[in-house]
Amino acid sequence: MQQSTQRAERVDAQRNRLKVLETADRLFGERGTTVSLGEIATAAGVGAGTVYRHFPTKDALLATVLDQRLVQLGEYGAEMLGRDDIETAFFDYLEFLTGQSLANRAICEALAARGDWQEPSKLNGRCVIDSPLSTLLERAQRAGAVRSDVDAQDVRALLSGCVGMAQSLESPERVRRLSAILWEGLRAERNTESRNETQLPIKARNETLVTKRNCPVCGDPLPDTATGRPAKYCSAACRQKAFREKRKTA
Template sequence: MTSVTNGGDRADARRNRAKMLSAAGEAFAQQGLDVPLGEIARRAGVGAGTVYRHFPTKQALLEAVFVQHLEELVASGEQRMARFAPAQAFFGFLLDVVQKSDLRGHICDVIAEDASWPRPMLRASVQRFRQVLTALLHAAQRAGGVRADIGPDDVVSITAGCVSMLAARRDRAAGHRLVQLVLDGLRTPAAVTEQLAFRDSAVGVCADCGARLPLQATGRPARYCGATCRQRARRRRLAG
């Protein structure tokens, strides 16, 4: 009975941690880094004491949220390597990085500005991210889809610039178009001339608001990010 109880306690702790990280990510994105831990606890549906037991300081919580962000990107990159052609996988990954990092902008800012980062856990996630990015880049270069004079550091800097550019634009569709133009500069001249598809076949942007649509393993690719955009587009069609 004790082992069953302990197993249940651990499962509850894992669920609470996942809820807190999700709530923290949303709160930091919406309200900035000054949001109190009590507000994060409220969003997660747990007590403030539970948050402090898992994350004694806000800095510890920030690190955990950013580690989760990087691990999600690593998983996305690995999935793309297994499913798509090299250039398609590389550019799809960069779009994923830009979109998801834009949503984590406040967290990215504090990591970049604080000289004490990265901590050991975050350093390991950064290393895994770099490994996946480098593998995707080199595969795309060997396939002739990306310029040979581009290195991983160049890609990181260009991607960070795209995140800042997207965050500065209120018109999301226009922002994504600018990101595409910048990333197209990484292609080989032959690939640009052939006008290869920028996005992979399973990923795109909402036809109404321009927001990124999630990667879908099966089924028909979505055209809209949700019911609101779908209904708005339908009203425009009917009005026309």
């Protein structure tokens, strides 16, 4: 009888712990890390002592919630590593991380702090975000899909920028649009020689080329005139001399 009672108490304790974790995950996601343990206990329908019995501090509860969330991110990264389309896998992972930061404020704040990028998860000891991100980036660069002058640290900085936008901007759609612009900047430039582009012929301008002329009397270059019309003679003396020659000929 005593064993049955103890077994029931353990089942009840596990149920309460799960209820606290689910409630904390929801409240942290909606309101961030400012939620108190008392608010979580009330929302979960348990006493404050129950929460403190499983999680003595809010940091311990938050760490457990974040571990579970980060494991989900790592699992998605592992799924992307198994894809054949290397380029799509890399950019899908970036979009997934951005979407998670928009949907969960606790994840957003944790990623902004960047401690969970490189610290191993407490559940499996692996860098659940940084490891698949670095591998996906290297594969995409080898395939020529991502520019070669960026590294994993640069990509993390861009992700932190997206997280910062998610924290400061009220419009998720605007954050997604601006994030998409950032990710497009990571793509490698395509070979322009292979583009199906037709070079348009350059049309000749309808202009009359003006060539320099010399005076028919003395041979000196003719000066430019204010009207734009070319002069016939270089000076009045040459004009008179030409006129006299015409009269003699006549």
